[in-house]
Amino acid sequence: MPDQAISIEKLTFNYGRLKVINDISLEIPKGSSFGLLGPNGAGKTTLIRLLTGLLKPSSGSISCSGNPPSPANAKNIGYMPQMPSLYSELTVKQNIDFFARIYGMREKHQRFQRVDEVIKLVELWAKRNISITQLSGGMKQRASLACAIVHQPPLLFLDEPTVGLDPELRAHFWEYFARLTSAGATLIISSHTMDDAAHCEKLAFMREGKIIAMGSPSELKASTGKPDANLEDAFLYFVRLGEVTANV
Amino acid sequence: MYNMLTIAQRTITQLLRDPRTLALILIVPLVISSLIGYSMPSKDLLNSTLPAILAMLVLFFGFLLSGIAFLRERSQGTRERLMASPVSRQDILIGYLLGFLLFTMIQTLILFFFSIWVLKADFTGSLWQIIVFQILIGILAVCLGIFISAFAGNEFQMIQFIPLIIVPQIFVCGLLFPVDQMPIFLQWVSRFLPLTYGVDGLRAMMLQGKSLTNIGKDIGVLGAYAVGLMLLAGISLRRGHGA
Ligand SMILES: Nc1ncnc2c1ncn2[C@@H]1O[C@H](COP(=O)(O)OP(=O)(O)OP(=O)(O)O)[C@@H](O)[C@H]1O
Numbered sequence: 001m002p003d004q005a006i007s008i009e010k011l012t013f014n015y016g017r018l019k020v021i022n023d024i025s026l027e028i029p030k031g032s033s034f035g036l037l038g039p040n041g042a043g044k045t046t047l048i049r050l051l052t053g054l055l056k057p058s059s060g061s062i063s064c065s066g067n068p069p070s071p072a073n074a075k076n077i078g079y080m081p082q083m084p085s086l087y088s089e090l091t092v093k094q095n096i097d098f099f100a101r102i103y104g105m106r107e108k109h110q111r112f113q114r115v116d117e118v119i120k121l122v123e124l125w126a127k128r129n130i131s132i133t134q135l136s137g138g139m140k141q142r143a144s145l146a147c148a149i150v151h152q153p154p155l156l157f158l159d160e161p162t163v164g165l166d167p168e169l170r171a172h173f174w175e176y177f178a179r180l181t182s183a184g185a186t187l188i189i190s191s192h193t194m195d196d197a198a199h200c201e202k203l204a205f206m207r208e209g210k211i212i213a214m215g216s217p218s219e220l221k222a223s224t225g226k227p228d229a230n231l232e233d234a235f236l237y238f239v240r241l242g243e244v245t246a247n248v
Numbered sequence: 249m250y251n252m253l254t255i256a257q258r259t260i261t262q263l264l265r266d267p268r269t270l271a272l273i274l275i276v277p278l279v280i281s282s283l284i285g286y287s288m289p290s291k292d293l294l295n296s297t298l299p300a301i302l303a304m305l306v307l308f309f310g311f312l313l314s315g316i317a318f319l320r321e322r323s324q325g326t327r328e329r330l331m332a333s334p335v336s337r338q339d340i341l342i343g344y345l346l347g348f349l350l351f352t353m354i355q356t357l358i359l360f361f362f363s364i365w366v367l368k369a370d371f372t373g374s375l376w377q378i379i380v381f382q383i384l385i386g387i388l389a390v391c392l393g394i395f396i397s398a399f400a401g402n403e404f405q406m407i408q409f410i411p412l413i414i415v416p417q418i419f420v421c422g423l424l425f426p427v428d429q430m431p432i433f434l435q436w437v438s439r440f441l442p443l444t445y446g447v448d449g450l451r452a453m454m455l456q457g458k459s460l461t462n463i464g465k466d467i468g469v470l471g472a473y474a475v476g477l478m479l480l481a482g483i484s485l486r487r488g489h490g491a
């Protein structure tokens with residue numbers, strides 16, 4: 001039980017009458033990267049917002065390291081929303097510094113050092129004193145990631161972190177994510193690209209609020225029964241499988 | 249406390265880094281008060297209407313500034329980020345209040361000192377006490393702005409709220425017509441609107457030379473309104489209800 005970073009049981013969530021999360025149960029072990037994969041509207045963002053405590057479940061339960069999401073354990077969480085959510089007049093550095101402070105990094109010297117470190121990590125050193133309005137889309141995305149990781153949270157929720165990044169930087173991010181998990185952090189990453197999915201240790205395919213399949217990328221590929229199947233094939237395989245069983 | 253001040257400092261830095269908005273914050277009160285001052289047919293009329301005009305302008309400017317700024321927190325998505333962070337609702341609301349109060353106070357002082365130095369309006373009563381009371385109106389204005397924008401879903405709704413919240417208060421606060429000559433039901437409405445008490449208190453001080461201790465009722469009502477609005481804004485910022 002304490003080895004699970006997250007365990008979800010029979011979780012459902014409705015927006016009015018729309019069932020957006022439909023009876024999801026899953027466990028995510030500590031120190032792993034977990035990918036949420038699914039088309040637009042599958043419920044990835046909603047699931048992440050439930051996990052961060054921004055939304056309350058309609059039914060079912062969530063526990064993060066043994067406790068339900070609450071302000072008390074919010075500082076152990078890093079959250080990168082899908083839209084780069086930053087203070088547009090402030091500089092890159094001011095934004096990151098602000099989030100570092102509200103996540104409890106009060107000691108100045110240490111904080112400044114860490115802020116500089118993450119700026120270099122997301123390769124925005126040359127732009128550190130420029131306001132957010134003057135950044136390109138991908139740069140905003142990187143600044144947003146920096147704000148989420150500055151306090152070195154053991155549990156990180158990244159909602160489509162690689163959207164709009166060039167291939168080189170994307171590879172670079174994945175190297176960094178791997179370093180985080182090997183240092184013991186747990187990452188929950190949503191995406192709709194199969195390229196991202198391949199990097200995750202474990203994947204959940206989501207569709208219409210349900211998890212239609214779960215496993216490691218190689219397990220999911222193998223279950224199609226075809227030796228040369230890629231993750232895209234695997235996703236479609238499970239979508240069809242769901243339709244067939246639904247029609248029975 | 250630390251988080252609250254961090255948020256206050258951030259809101260201030262944000263405005264300081266936006267020179268055009270900052271210039272407007274400083275210039276608009278000057279333009280409006282010159283217009284009012286020089287359009288008055290006589291000095292007596294200026295003297296007698298000034299307290300009500302000041303109270304109204306402080307409410308209007310403070311409401312506008314804090315309301316729009318707080319709304320941007322939602323539209324740019326940072327409110328969602330704040331709500332997922334360890335900061336409490338009190339930190340967010342009071343942090344904002346402190347940040348915006350600084351600018352509202354600057355606007356209040358510009359309005360007041362322009363009236364008495366440049367327009368040479370006369371008043372009785374203690375200068376610092378009058379300023380303290382105006383700052384109280386400023387606090388109320390900021391709370392009102394934060395409250396309305398915590399409830400408004402977007403900028404457009406917020407803009408619609410401005411006439412709805414501000415105009416009725418101007419009409420029934422006694423600025424244009426004496427409250428006791430209004431129909432009974434409007435007198436009742438007037439009794440429930442905070443600007444009425446702002447106007448009443450400022451008039452008592454500036455026209456009759458009363459001190460803060462004489463206008464306890466006005467201070468009490470304005471303070472209660474400010475606290476009440478903050479509590480209501482806090483309800484709309486509950487975790488688990490989206491952002
Ligand atoms: N605030 C809201 N009010 C009502 N319905 C919503 C709201 N937010 C999302 N939904 C609905 O919930 C469903 C899931 O949305 P969600 O944002 O979780 O999808 P997603 O998997 O993150 O998609 P994407 O890949 O486009 O980001 C959609 O049908 C959407 O219309």
Ligand SMILES: [Mg+2]
Nearest residue numbers: 044045046082
């Ligand atoms: Mg999404």
